[in-house]
Amino acid sequence: MSEFCLEISSANKSFPGVKALDQASFRLRKGSIHALLGENGAGKSTLIKIITGVHKQDSGKLFINGKEETLNNPNDATKFGISVVHQERNLIRRFSVGENLMLNNLPKTALGLIDYDEITIKSKKWLEMMDLDIDPKTVVSELTVAKMQLCEIAKALSLRAKILLLDEPTSSLSPQESENLFALLKKIVRDEGVSIVFVSHKLEEVFNICDDVTVLRDGENACTSEDIKNLDRQKLVRLMIGRDEQIVKSARKIENAKDIILALKNVKTELGHKNIDLELNRSEIIGLYGLVGAGRTELMKCLIGQDKITDGDVIVNGKKVTINSPKTALEKFKIGYISEDRKKEGLILIHNVLDNTSITVWSQIRKAFGFVTDGMIANKVDSYIRQLEVKTTIKLSVNFKFIWR
Amino acid sequence: MNKKIPNFIFTNQFGLLCLVLIFIVIFSTVTDGFTSRFNIFALSRVIAIDIMIGLAMMVVILTGGLNLALGAIGVCAAMFGGWCMEVLEIPIIPSILLMLGMGSFLGWINGFITVKTGVHSFIVTLATMSIYFGFMTMLTEAEAFRRLPELFTDFGSAKLFNKYISPLLLVSVATCFVLFYVFRFTDIGRKLIAAGANPEAAELSGISVNTMFIYCHILSGFLGALAAILLTTRIGAAIPSMAGQLGMDWLLPAFLAPVIGGTLLSGGKLSVFGTMLGAVLVTLLTNGLYLLDVGEFWIRFFLGIILLMAVLLDRTREYFTLRKVIVS
Known part of the structure; x- marks a missing residue:
């Protein structure tokens, strides 16, 4: 048996126009808490999706308990005891805590009906193991966000998860709730032999609970499974952003303080x-x-x-x-809103970069009869696309192809 | 030498065009009379109406919804026009405008209810289909208007281009060009597409999504009425059963043309000329199979299969369009 319960070596993954992972490697020691760090777009999500079977790597190998395996879909990952706790919670809000916990393995009575008493007894066992004082009959929507998250971890454990991926678990928790979560994570690592991959932007948390660190930058490893003891905050930041951390002193000054x-x-x-x-x-x-x-x-x-x-x-x-x-x-008032939820509220994913960047200006640049062409749009937004270094495969403002719509 | 292959070779439309040509070749070799003047003329009249029906459904599919009341709207507009021309003796042009107005109005009702209640247009238009058709039958007592002005019915039987092509087809093709212009080269067209693709994002980007959706339903009613006008001039009368019970005979061609043509059922992507080619393909197939003495019910069977296959294609298309863009 290998000392690593999960290992990824030299994984590559490309999407049209973007290389999301470039020879990325990752080793998770058994019974450790492993921090996966990187800026937005560094490839963390892609790596997680490969581990959970959502995406398949273009090349590179994946080992589970030292054996090379192929994950074709999220179900395969679950079979190997890999479970992910998302930022967006995966609980059915109108079901009770117990039902949610036992959903994949509902106990039945002799008549083939669902045995609700048994649900309560079984789910209670998992909740108690995590020192959670929640009645399994409570409906999920009545819980606080922190409790929901803990329930989700309980659910993962009830599925016999041996590898738990936590994607920014503390973003919706108060400091006290985070402390409780960390205590619990340490407990399940110690008592249940679970290994944890921990994605976070908060470096204090990483130093607080993690054993090893992997940092991704632009899809490449900035460091692979480094022992946290060899790193300090400054080194870690340098690994993440590729240069020393600079506290930007604001050069702007407010001329008229009361404007x-x-x-x-x-x-x-x-x-x-x-x-x-x-x-x-x-x-x-x-x-x-x-x-x-x-x-x-x-x-x-x-x-x-x-x-x-x-x-x-x-x-x-x-x-x-x-x-x-x-x-x-x-x-009328020139107040724009940029959503944090890029995929749902920010962008129109099935449309191209040009249409997305120009959506707010169509009415401004139209000519008689609402006439607007791609060329007119490109002239308007091209400079912004360049300034913001939007990675795109489309050549703008030069020779627009006649696109059939 | 690096010869570049033109982009449109890889489009859905080019594939459709090839299919159309292949079927033309097949049918003109294996059947008698497919290329006869009479058959081509008949085809051009049917194609014209199927294109219009397809376009009318396409503009609502754009919103991610559908318009089951399309046939009912068409029949209502036709009956209303028949009444205007025959009973009120209103001249042809104003009557046509009134018919288009009626179609738009019924479409507006669909859109207004859909937007205000937030109920899916499937249920809303299922209800209005029954309401419109029932109301129309009640008012007309299911009587047809058969004494329409001759000038009006002459248009449907007129023959152009050495008596091969009906002017109805010209109306449909011209409508395609107008819609293509709107969706490709105007801000309102772009807004309609954006609103259909991702209503939340469009709304936050300053587009009144509700208004856009209502526009789509109005446009659908308008095009439905236009299709009904073409059909009325073709058969020379306004008959309550001209689109079958509740106007449901229109639904199959209405969905077939846009879905085959590359309009995404989840909304936000459409193809005007794809819809046109889709309608041409479906009509050619139907016509060719008739000439081969395939029974009516078998043809329906085949069309159903084709619709299912087109929907499957739609799913894969959606999968690939999204896969291409999800990066992080």
Whole structure:
């Protein structure tokens, strides 16, 4: 038997126009907590998808317990005891905790009906093992976000998972809840012999609980399964971003400190915000801080008119205004919204880069009878695409092919 | 020398064009009369109407929805036009405009209910199909309008190009060009497509998705009425059963043409000329099989199989379009 329960050697994976993984390697020691780090787009998700059987590597080998294996789909991964706990929780919210835990293995009565008592007894066992004080009959939607996450880990364990992948598990947890989670992770590694792959952006957490570190940068290994003891924060950051960390001193200065261009006063929304005040000066960047679920995104969506502000004032350039749709926000008040959920709310995945980048300007550049061509659009957005270094295989503004639609 | 293969060789439309040509060759060799003047003329009239029906469904499929009431809208518009011309004796051009208005209005009702209730257009149009058709039958007492102005019916039997082609086909092809222009070269067309592809993202990018969806349904009703006008001039009368019970005879060609032509059932991608070629292909097949003495029910059987295969193709197409773009 090998000392590694999971090993990936020199994996390559390409998508059209992008090489997502370039000779990436990864070794997970049995009974360890292994941090997988990297900036956005470094290839972490791709690597995880290969481990969980969602994608197949173009080349490179995958070993489980020292034996070379092929994972064709997520089911194969589950058979090998690989389980992933996603940022988006995989629980059925209207089912009880017990039902969710036992979903893949529901106990039946002699008549072939579902044995609910048995569900309660069996799921209780897993919950107790994790020191979770939750009644298995509770409906999932009534739990806090942290508890849901713990239930999901319990579910993974109940499926006899030996390798657990946690994708940014603490992003929606309070510091106290995170501490509890870490204590639990250490416990299941010690008692159940589980190995954990831990993806996080928070370096303190990594130093707190991880044994080994793998860092990806642009699809390549910046370091492979390095012992955390050999690294410090500064070294780790250098591995991640490829240069020394620089705290950017803001060069911007606010000329007129009291040039408020956007203000919220005592705002109440239909989504449950109350007494919200906010002031934004010209050339200023304001951070909205809070845990997932605190209502940051929701507040912004109310501001642009996607959801309703029910009380209080919105003041743009000194004037009290009503913004009733994202269209008004964008066209009349020049307030744009960029979603964190790129795939669902940000981009139109089945359309090309050009159509996506220009979606907001079509009405501005149209000529008589709404006439708009790809060439006109390219002229408008080309410079931004270049400035932002969007990786694209399409050549812009040069010789547009006549595309049939 | 590096010879470059033109891009359109790899498009769905080019494949369809090849299929059309192959079937023309097959049918003109194995059947008598496929290339006869009479048959080509008859084909051109049927193709014209099938193209229009396909386009009418295509613009709603664009939203990721569908319009089961299409046939009912068509029949309602036809009966309304028959009443205008025969009973009220309104001149032809205003009558045609009224018919188009009626179609658009019925389409608007579909769109308005779909958008306001958030119920899928499948259920909404299933209900309105029954409502429109029932209401129409009640008002007309299922009586046809057979004494339409001669000028109107003459258009349907007129023959152009050495008596080979019906002017109806010209109307349909011209409509294709107009729609192609709208979807390819106007901001509103781009917005319709964007709204269909990803409503959330489009809304947050400042597009009024609800308005766009209502436009699509209005356009569908408009094109449905246009198809009904062509059909009325062809048969020379407005008959309640001209599109079958509840107008359902239109549904198969309506879905076949766009789905074969490369319009994505989940919305956000369409092909005007693909729909045109899809309609041509389906009509050619039907016609050729008739000439080969294949029974009506077998033809329906084949069309159903073709629709299923086209849907399968749609699934794989969607899979590959998405796979290409998901990178991270």
